[in-house]
Amino acid sequence: MPLDFFAPGGNLGKPFGDMTQVDLYPFKKYVLALGPGRDVPPGQSVNDRYWVLSPGVWQDTQAPEPPAYPTKVTPAALPYLKAYPHQLHVPTVYGECQLPTGPVLLLDNVPVDRHGRLMPTLGSAWASAKPFRQVYWCWQLFTLWPHLFGLEMAATLTAPEAIHIDGWRIRLSNLIPGQPPLKALADLIASLLPKASPLVATSLQPVLDRCSGPQPNFDQILEHLNRALLTQAMGISLTTEVAGSTSSGQQPQNEDACYPSQVELERASTADLPSLPRIAIVCDGVGGHAGGEIASQMVVRSLQLQLRGLLAEALEQEEPLPPYVVMGQIEAAIRVANNLVASQNDSQGRTERQRMGTTLVVAVMVPQRIPTPEGPRTVNELYVAHVGDSRAYWITPEACHLLTIDDDVAGREITNGSYPTAARARDDAGALTQALGTREADNLTPHIERFILDETGILLLCSDGLSDHQRVETSWANYIGLIVKNIVPLPTAVESWVELANQKNGHDNIAVVLMHCTVDGETVIVDDMPPPPSLTEQGLGATELTAASRALLYGESEEPAEIGDAVMSDEAKPRRLQALVLSIVLLIAVSMAGVIGMLLWQNSWPAPDENFQDVPTTEPDS
Numbered sequence: 189m190p191l192d193f194f195a196p197g198g199n200l201g202k203p204f205g206d207m208t209q210v211d212l213y214p215f216k217k218y219v220l221a222l223g224p225g226r227d228v229p230p231g232q233s234v235n236d237r238y239w240v241l242s243p244g245v246w247q248d249t250q251a252p253e254p255p256a257y258p259t260k261v262t263p264a265a266l267p268y269l270k271a272y273p274h275q276l277h278v279p280t281v282y283g284e285c286q287l288p289t290g291p292v293l294l295l296d297n298v299p300v301d302r303h304g305r306l307m308p309t310l311g312s313a314w315a316s317a318k319p320f321r322q323v324y325w326c327w328q329l330f331t332l333w334p335h336l337f338g339l340e341m342a343a344t345l346t347a348p349e350a351i352h353i354d355g356w357r358i359r360l361s362n363l364i365p366g367q368p369p370l371k372a373l374a375d376l377i378a379s380l381l382p383k384a385s386p387l388v389a390t391s392l393q394p395v396l397d398r399c400s401g402p403q404p405n406f407d408q409i410l411e412h413l414n415r416a417l418l419t420q421a422m423g424i425s426l427t428t429e430v431a432g433s434t435s436s437g438q439q440p441q442n443e444d445a446c447y448p449s450q451v452e453l454e455r456a457s458t459a460d461l462p463s464l465p466r467i468a469i470v471c472d473g474v475g476g477h478a479g480g481e482i483a484s485q486m487v488v489r490s491l492q493l494q495l496r497g498l499l500a501e502a503l504e505q506e507e508p509l510p511p512y513v514v515m516g517q518i519e520a521a522i523r524v525a526n527n528l529v530a531s532q533n534d535s536q537g538r539t540e541r542q543r544m545g546t547t548l549v550v551a552v553m554v555p556q557r558i559p560t561p562e563g564p565r566t567v568n569e570l571y572v573a574h575v576g577d578s579r580a581y582w583i584t585p586e587a588c589h590l591l592t593i594d595d596d597v598a599g600r601e602i603t604n605g606s607y608p609t610a611a612r613a614r615d616d617a618g619a620l621t622q623a624l625g626t627r628e629a630d631n632l633t634p635h636i637e638r639f640i641l642d643e644t645g646i647l648l649l650c651s652d653g654l655s656d657h658q659r660v661e662t663s664w665a666n667y668i669g670l671i672v673k674n675i676v677p678l679p680t681a682v683e684s685w686v687e688l689a690n691q692k693n694g695h696d697n698i699a700v701v702l703m704h705c706t707v708d709g710e711t712v713i714v715d716d717m718p719p720p721p722s723l724t725e726q727g728l729g730a731t732e733l734t735a736a737s738r739a740l741l742y743g744e745s746e747e748p749a750e751i752g753d754a755v756m757s758d759e760a761k762p763r764r765l766q767a768l769v770l771s772i773v774l775l776i777a778v779s780m781a782g783v784i785g786m787l788l789w790q791n792s793w794p795a796p797d798e799n800f801q802d803v804p805t806t807e808p809d810s
Contacts, residue, residue, distance in 0.1 A: 217251035218300040219282045220244055222362055223264065224290030234292075235285055241304045246294070248282075255283030255294065257607045264293045265607070267339050267363050272602045273593050274335055276637075277328065277358050281608055296608075299352035299359035306352065306361070313353040315383040320420040320642050321356065322388050326377055326395075327417050328358040330410060333373060341365055346372040355587060356642065370406070374399035391416035411510065417640065418508055418558055422565045424642050425708040428465040428553055431678040432701035435686045437653055437694050443473030443480030444651050444699035445488045445546075450679070463496045466553040468701040470578050471546040472651035474623055479544025482532070483625050487525045487546050494521035495552050508556035508567070515636045518573050522548065522624070522634045529625025545623035547576025548634075549592060549649045551703060570647070570705075573636040576623045578699075579655045581664070584645035585672060588664040591637065595622045618652075644672055644707050653698035654689040663688060671704065678704050 221228075221244050228240045235256075238246040248255065261269065262284065271278040275297050282296035299307040314322060329345055336342045343366025344350050352359045374396040381389040395412045398404055432449050436442035447469040471487050473480025498517050502509055525548075533543045551572050557564045572580045577594040593599060597619045601611035611617060622632060646668060654660060671681045682700050689698040 216302060216304070217248040217296075218298065218304050219246050219248060220279065220295040220298045220300070220361060221246050222293045222295065225285075225287035225292040227289070228287075234287065238285075238294075242306075245300060245304055245306065247304060254609045254613070256285055257281075257283045257609055258286075261605050261607065262291065262293070264291075266605060267341050267365075268295065269602055269605050269607075270339055271335070271341075271363070272599060273635075274332070275593060276589070276591065277332055278336075278360050279362065280602075283607070283609065295362065299354055299361055307359065308353050309348060310351040310353055310358070311348050311380065314380045317353075318642070319385045319388045320417075320424065320640075322380075322384055323392065323413075323417045323420045324356060324640065324642075325353070325358055326392065327413055329373060329377070330413055332358070333370065334406070336363070337367065339363070340367055342367050343372075346376050348376065354589075355584070357589065370399045370404050370409075388416075388420070391419060414511065418556065418567050421567045421640050421642070422558055422560070424567070424640075426553075426568045426641060427706050427708065428568075429678055429704045429706075430465050430468050430701065431682045432468065432470070432649075432699070433679070433682045433686055434699040435653075435690060435697065437690055437697050439697055441481060442697050443475075443484055443546075444653065444697040445469075445471045445473070445481075445484035446649075446699045446701050447488045447492045448701075463499050465703075466499055466555075467492055467495050468551040468647065468649050468703045470549050470649040470651055470699045470701050471624075472576065472578050472653070472697065472699060473544065473546045474620070474626075475538075475542070475544030479538070479542075480546065483529045483544040483546040486528050486532070487548060487624055490525040490528055491521055491548075491550060494524065495550075498552065499554065502554050502556060505557055506559060506564075508558055509554075511569070511638045514554055514569070514571060515638065518550075518552065518571055518636055519634050522550075522573060522575065523629035523632060526624045526629045526632055530628055533625065543626045545626035547574075547578040547595075547620065547651065548624050549574040549576075549578040549580050551580060551647055551649060553703075553705075567640070570639040570641055571636060572639065572647075573634050575632065575634050576620050577618070577655075578649070578651045579660075581648040581650075581660055582639070582641075582645055583648055583664050583668050584643055585668055588661060590661075591639075592635065595635075596620055641705050642707060644710050645705055646671055647703040647705060648685070649699075649701040649703075650685070650689075651697065651699040653693055653696035654685060654700055656693050656696070659689065659692055671702070672706075678702055 218241070219238070221238075226244055228234055230240050230242050232240050233249075234240065234246065237248060237250050237255075239249055240246055265281045265284065268279060268281045272280060278297075279295040280297045282294040284294060285292050301307055310325060314325075317325075329351070333342060333345060336344055341363040343364040344360055344362070346368050347364050350361050350364060352361055377392065378396050381392060384392070392413075395409060395416060398409050398412065430448060431453075432446040434442055434444045434446050434449065447467060448464055453464070469488050469491055471484035473482070473484035475483060495518075498514070498521070501517075502514075529545060530543075538544065549572070551570060554569045554571060556567045556569055558567055572591050574580065574592045575595060577596055578592075579594070580591040582589045582591055596617065597614060598608070598611040598617040600621050601614070601617075602608050624632070648660065648664075650660065667681065667684070670676050671678070676684075682702050685700045685702070686698050689700070
C-alpha cells in the first residue's frame with residue numbers, strides 16, 4: 189500500500205432518441221443539476237451525455253467516463269468540496285457543464301433512489317416514521333449544525349426542501365448559504381411536532397426551548413437531545429454475531445490482520461465470550477519487510493484488550509456515558525496502539541518510509557445502561573473509528589451505506605478545493621495521508637462516529653483489498669439477503685467476500701470482518717432485491733467459484749444438487765434425512781405388502797381342471 193506523509197459547452201435540448209440506450213446502460217449514475225441552466229425539460233439530452241429524467245435529476249449515460257469540469261474551481265462548487273469529509277450527509281461535486289442558459293453544477297452522492305427519483309423529504313417522511321427515527325433524524329440535524337455553520341451553509345438545515353431521508357440517515361440535496369440562528373433549526377423541528385407521538389413531542393420540546401436566546405448552550409442542547417434519543421432507543425432489542433478472515437491475495441505475505449479471526453474464536457476463553465460479538469477490527473499493514481504485518485498484529489491485539497475494558501466499564505455505570513466520553517476513550521485506545529508501533533519503529537531505527545504502520549477500522553457495540561423506574565434498560569450504541577483507507581459499510585436489504593471517508597491524497601486534495609475527477613487522476617491519489625504507528629500520536633486524527641441501529645443488517649469492515657474498484661458497492665445486493673435470512677453461516681459469508689476480492693481485485697492482501705446485527709422481532713424482506721447476476725454477467729466461469737461462494741451467491745448447496753433442490757440450513761438437513769429414511773421404509777413396506785398380497789391372491793385360485801384346454805382367443809379389432 190502506498191504511503192505519503194507529505195503529503196474540463198454544447199447541445200442543449202436535443203431529443204436523446206432511443207431511450208433503450210439509457211435503459212440498457214449498465215451504470216445508473218444519477219446526478220443533481222444546480223444553477224441557472226438546470227431547467228431543462230425532462231426527456232431531453234444535455235451535451236450528448238446527460239439524460240434529463242425530471243427537473244434537476246439527470247442520468248449520466250457515459251459513466252464511468254470522467255465528467256467535464258472547468259480548470260478553475262467555481263464559487264458554487266467550493267462549499268461542497270470543503271464538506272467532503274461529511275459525505276454521509278452532504279453531496280459531493282461530480283462535474284460542471286456550461287449551457288447557453290448558464291452554468292450547471294452537477295452533484296454526486298445525492299438522495300436519489302435506484303429508479304432516479306428523489307428520496308422523500310423530512311416533512312413527507314416524518315408522520316409515518318417510528319418515534320425513534322424521528323428523534324434520530326433530529327439528532328443528526330443538530331450534530332451537522334456546527335460543521336455547516338463553519339462553512340457558512342447552516343441555512344441548509346432550515347430549508348425543508350433540501351433535507352431528505354434515506355432510511356435511518358439524513359441526506360441533503362444541496363447546500364444553501366446563510367447563517368441563521370440555531371432557533372431557526374428548532375422552529376423547523378417544532379413545525380413537525382404536531383405529527384409526532386406525544387412522547388416524542390414531550391421529550392423534544394424542552395430541547396427546542398433551549399435553542400432560543402443570543403447564545404444557546406449547544407453542549408447542553410446535545411446532552412438533552414441525547415437523553416431523548418436513548419429513551420426512544422430503549423425499545424430496540426439488538427443481538428450481534430461477528431466473524432472475520434484475512435488472505436494474502438496474490439502477495440507473498442499477508443500484512444492484513446483482523447479481530448476476531450478464526451484463531452481468536454478458537455482460543456477465546458469463557459471470559460472473552462460476552463465481548464467477542466461486540467468488537468470488530470480490521471488493519472492493513474504498511475511498511476514492507478514484515479513491518480506491516482507486525483504493525484497490524486500489534487494494533488489488533490492492543491485494541492481488542494483495551495476495548496474489552498471499555499465494555500466492562502460501560503456495564504458498570506449507573507448512567508449512560510455521553511458520546512463524547514466514549515469517543516474520547518476509543519481515541520485514547522487508538523493512540524496507545526499507535527505509540528506501541530511508533531516505539532517499535534524507534535527501537536529498530538526505522539525512518540521515513542521504512543517506518544511500519546497500519547490502517548485501522550474498528551467497530552465496538554457499547555451497551556449503555558439507562559435507569560428507569562422498572563430498573564435499568566440497555567441501549568446498544570455502535571461506534572465506528574478509522575484511520576487510513578480501510579472502510580466500514582452498513583448494509584441492509586434496501587441499501588449500502590459507506591460510513592467512512594478514506595485518509596488519502598485524493599480526499600485531502602478535494603477538501604482543499606480540487607475537483608474530485610482531477611484529484612483522483614493523480615498518480616499518488618491513493619497514497620495514505622495518515623496511518624497508525626508512523627508518527628507519534630500527537631500527529632494522529634482518528635475519525636469516530638456514533639450510530640444507533642434500529643434495523644437488521646450487516647456491518648462490513650474491510651481493507652482496500654476488497655473495497656478497491658467499488659467492489660462492495662457493486663456486489664452487496666448479491667450477498668445481503670442470504671446473510672440476513674441466515675441461509676448461510678456468517679463465517680461462510682466472510683470467506684465468500686474474501687474470495688470475491690481475490691477473484692476481482694487480487695492485487696493486495698484482504699481482510700474482512702462481518703458483524704451481523706439483528707433487531708429482535710423485525711421481519712426482514714428481501715423480495716424487492718434484484719436477482720443475482722449470472723456467472724457470465726459477472727465475468728466468471730463456473731469453475732472459478734468454490735462451493736461456498738456458489739452457496740452464498742446463487743443459493744446452491746455445497747454438494748452437487750439435482751435441479752430443483754433448495755438451499756437448506758443446518759437445521760433443515762436432519763429433517764430432510766429423516767424424511768428420506770421414512771420414505772424408504774414406507775416403500776419397502778408397500779413392496780412387501782404387494783408381494784404377500786400377490787401370493788395370497790394366487791393361492792385363492794381353484795386347481796386347474798385336467799380336461800381344461802387352452803382355447804386361443806382372437807385379438808379385438810383395432
